[in-house]
Amino acid sequence: MQIHPFFEIDPSIIQNAEAAAARLAPVFARIDETTDYNQQKMLAAFGNAGVSESHFAASTGYGYGDRGREALDSVYAYALGAEDALVRHNFVSGTHALTVALFGILRPGDTMLSVTGKPYDTLQGVIGLTGDGNGSLREFGIRYEQLDLLPGGTPDYAGMEQRIHPGIRMVYIQRSRGYSLRPSLFVAEIERIAAVAKRLAPDCIVMVDNCYGEFVEKDEPVSRGADLMAGSLIKNPGGGVAPTGGYIAGRRDLVESCAYRLTTPGLGKEVGATLGNNRELFMGAFHAPHVTGEALKTAAFAAALFSGFGYEVTPRWDEPRADIIQAVLLEKPEALIAFCQGVQKGAPVDSFVLPEPWDMPGYDSPVIMAAGAFTLGASIELSADAPLREPYAVWLQGGLNFHSGRLGILLAAQSMLRRGQLKQ
Template sequence: MSEFFHIDPRIEKAAQKALELCRESFLKIEEITEYNQQKMLAAFAKAGVSESHFAASTGYGYGDRGRDALDQVYAMAFQAENALVRHNFVSGTHALTVALFGVLRPGDTMLSVTGIPYDTLRGVIGLEGDSSGSLKEFGIRYEQVELKEDGGLDFDAIAKRVKPGLKMVYLQRSRGYSLRPSLFVEEIERTAKLVKSQAPDCIVMVDNCYGEFVEKTEPTSRGADLMAGSLIKNPGGGVAPTGGYIAGRADLVEQCAYRLTTPGTGREIGATLGQNRELFMGAFHAPHVTGEALKTAAFAAALYELLGFEVTPRFSDPRADIIQVMKLGNEKSLVAFCQGIQKGAPVDSFVTPEPWDMPGYDSQVIMAAGAFTLGASIELSADAPLREPYAAWMQGGLNFHSGKLGVMLAAQAMLENGTLKF
């Protein structure tokens, strides 16, 4: 029992049983974590990382050895030909946007085979709103293939849509605000093989957010030409204060670098302003921290299933990302859950999250996120729109012990407001 937090003994007992149920899952997670941590350490060694790489550059940033070594580390860790890792990517959506504008040209077609992308990318494509400068405005066509009823990829439909001359097939690995399963690297590889068999020059691009270091391999080692993500999710290890990455084929990454800065200068410029040390440290911690988030997710799945709620994925299921969904049944339960998660945060634990009208959503949204880095999804957080099926999307946990406590405090909050019954 906790000496520092009030948790009902019945929740403590259920948590102990949940830990027992998770024993085998934890062993599998730790095996993947160890493999990826060794891979990361090897990447640091091969890149010859030294203290001199932490030095700050200013102005144009010419000759920044640390910036170049960081790109090498991520490229090797992602088993990609090259990588572009920068603190001035302001979000994962920004990194994805630079990648899309970097390789697509007027008249090209982008085919999403995982249905409609996550909300923040819709304005980039030109599907929603009237944002100036969308892909649509530049004459880039967008098409999509819907997922099957079970949320899986519809390979038959994809095969019918992929033709020679198609420029890009796009996959979103994680589920977003949906209940469909996240994509495993094996499924991405199968998609890439199908695409290349029918359109060899087609670019296979992956939104890899939430999926980095969850499996032993990454999409770029199994057929994907390009992928992108955020450093305040898995690959920043909870240390990177901001930033993002693009990784993949060397020629495509170079095109993205020209879009990030200017044609002709590309990756050769860009001052690091003293950010290198934190980005290196974040990369080094990323496999371990991702493993801690996965253990937190598996424990939460086991506990809430024992408490009578439907969860996805289940504690024993293999995982393709760090996101855990709990279907809590009603608005009152959902709000209590998020408020309990907030109480388990190291930052702003005294804040009480409340539902609010968030731009871009058709219902109120509640968010719990007491993080050292604003918006960092690798730190324990939970958010949800207040609509059926009243599910909470939980992710993160810098270390399992605090993550476990936050999950238990969420159950305690539900018990106290009468929505959890024993």
């Protein structure tokens, strides 16, 4: 492994990095095999949709007859194994896409059962678990129930047998670990949950928050039993090119209902000006499988390097992965801060900024965040963040290319070493 001489990195870190790289050869080969499959699938999606220069033209006003918008939906539907997709630049976040899906499908009196415990923070306000409830599902008379994961963080299939019944309208699954240490869900596990749900409640809708999981495996949840899924274009599926946006994909009738919620009943997907954003969204989709593979390599390298220094990591460097998130348990607040400050130095944007913990609204502990991204908040670009509380774990994700992602990890280790916080 060659380290260019533009950054000061201690020889002991380079030595450990070289040892990590040697161990990772079979892991990278596995990642490359999946990336190759998904990149071929994406190229086939473009060919199937007949993408041409004319699809990049801007539309204004109502956006009637926007061929690019229709082709973009077709590309994502094919690549994600869905009947249909709703891909729009005016989804402001992944939470927004999930919210549109929830309100598009659920009706007053319906019951939503989350079988992966409490969803992440921003969706709790949507459901009505936090905040004043204004505009939430709860205010619209939609009931929420929850089945917690087992102590090891795995799905409670026995509990599902007791909790899922024909009165449940939606079985909700959060695929990613988010900011917890529980394992992320593989598509095969989601398929098993969907099979249980359909057996016990044949008319229920199985919906998946697929954020961080797109193109990590060869299949997506909607091609293996889930009815609907949603995510953000500034994570995996935007390939680091999409400047904003989100998607909903799955059964055609459900996607249409979601489109009615996003625009208006009766018009749905037929309106919505693209305003010249199509080129970047198409290009981001095309790059998405490769960029996701690079982020996976960055995560695996971080796991191998820091486990070599004696830190607990999850997933382990040699474990198969269900999303791009890597957690490293750094044990001390000083080590956590030093790690994030080092990652920031490896960013192409704002590398001169020194992240510090702060009292972020909605969290019960100070939070530190390291990110220097071309797109604000883009999780597919290298970033690291964590609340300052035990076990002082940091959650790392992204890396537009492995070469720069690897360097960001090395600079995190160097920052810890300089502050006397790196195990030796």
